[in-house]
Amino acid sequence: MTDSQSPPYPAEVFDVLESLLDEPTHVLDVGAGDGALARPLIARGRIARIDAVDTSAELIAAGRELPGGCRPDLHWIxxxxxxxxxxxxxxxxxxxxxxxxxxxxxxxARLAEVLSAQGFVAIVEHGYRRALQPIAEELVARGLFRKTGEHRTMPTPYAVDGTQPVDVVATVVWGRPIIRA
Structure with missing residues (x-):
């Protein structure tokens, strides 16, 4: 299953991510899969480069074949x-x-190394109007992340192949990694 078989991120997510940008407008997408976040974000034209990293060569190959996947400003790793x-x-x-x-x-620790002084880590979780996995909250509880902001999107209708639409919601939590010895 590719990320593209999951519901798309609501457009509001990309507005929030762009609002967090600072110079240089270089973005790292961690666990990028087939680029469900990276491809639409780079297509908006405000970012100079996205490095999309994933351990799955198959998902990255799929992402290259999807719309926007072969842009020169989207680097797959x-x-x-x-x-x-x-x-x-x-x-x-x-x-x-x-x-x-x-x-x-x-x-x-690695994200802290590569993040600019004014940069943010944004954790984006989305799904069908259900409780989302609280990854950011778990990172905060473990002393690995300092949360500085959060935005939950409005429900966005999504339907697959003419089925009854369901609401998709997303939460964007941003902050900075904390280095622990």
């Missing part, structure tokens, strides 16, 4: 974010539900 070479600093780091499966302590 196969590997673990805590180990691959990265070209920071990034003014924004985005991460979705795949963040749940990463080694949190090492990942947050």
């Amino acid at each position: 196969v590997g673990a974010v805590d180990r691959v070479p990265l070209d920071g600093p990034y003014s924004l780091v985005t991460a979705g539900s795949r963040l749940y499966w990463l080694p949190w302590k090492r990942t947050m």
Whole structure:
């Protein structure tokens, strides 16, 4: 299953992410999958470069084939974010539900290394009007993330193949990683 088989992110998510941008407008998308966040975000034209990192070569290959996947300002990187070479600093780091499966302590330490002084990590969770996995809250509880803002989108109707529409909601939580020894 590719990310594109999941409901799309509400447009409001991209407005929030763009509001967090600072110079340089370089973005790192962690656990990018097929680029469900990266492709629409770079298409809006406000970002100079997105580095989309995922451990799945298959999902990245699928993302390259999807609309906007072969843009020259979208760089795909196969590997673990805590180990691959990265070209920071990034003014924004985005991460979705795949963040749940990463080694949190090492990942947050790496994000702190590559984040610009004024940059933010934005954790974006979305799904059908249900309780979302509170990844950001768990990172805060473990002392790995300092939350500075949160935005929950309005429900957005989404239907697959003529089925009854369901509401999709998203939550964007942003802040800074905390380095722990």
